[in-house]
Amino acid sequence: QVHVVESGGGLVQAGGSLRLSCAASGGTFSRYTMGWFRQAPGKEREFVATISWSGGSTDYADSVKGRFTISSDNAKNTVYLQMNSLKLEDTAVYYCTARFSRFRSTLWSEYDYWGQGTQVTVFS
Numbered sequence: 001q002v003h004v005v006e007s008g009g010g011l012v013q014a015g016g017s018l019r020l021s022c023a024a025s026g027g028t029f030s031r032y033t034m035g036w037f038r039q040a041p042g043k044e045r046e047f048v049a050t051i052s053w054s055g056g057s058t059d060y061a062d063s064v065k066g067r068f069t070i071s072s073d074n075a076k077n078t079v080y081l082q083m084n085s086l087k088l089e090d091t092a093v094y095y096c097t098a099r100f101s102r103f104r105s106t107l108w109s110e111y112d113y114w115g116q117g118t119q120v121t122v123f124s
Helices: none
Strands: 003-007 010-013 018-025 033-039 046-052 058-060 068-073 078-083 092-099 118-123
Touching (some): 003 092, 018 033, 018 092, 018 118, 033 068, 033 078, 046 068
Antiparallel strands (some): 018 078, 033 046, 046 058, 068 078, 092 118
16 A cells, blocks of 8 residues: 655745655555645645656646756655745645656646645745
8 A cells, every 4th residue: 555644844934945755655656656736725736746756757837836846765765845935825735646657647636645735834
């Protein structure tokens, strides 16, 4: 059974940085694509970033391009989301997710395994 566990959320002032981590276990992750999604109160879950574990290719939502970076450490089965220049609108619960496919996707419905989420709150 695949498990993903997020960590690293917290409170940060606007303009600051946070790094989220996602520890994955229970699978052969070279066959997986990993993703980060987020959900703010009263809003739908939205795509943030994705990375294919085998090749390291990435994709980002337009709202975070140039500010967020997704990366992976294959030896540790861990995916990271480095978030810089944080804005108030980045406040949300951030979810790590895994998809049993080599192909990236921006659709949450195409991901198979989800973590419990970690809260990121940006204040002014």
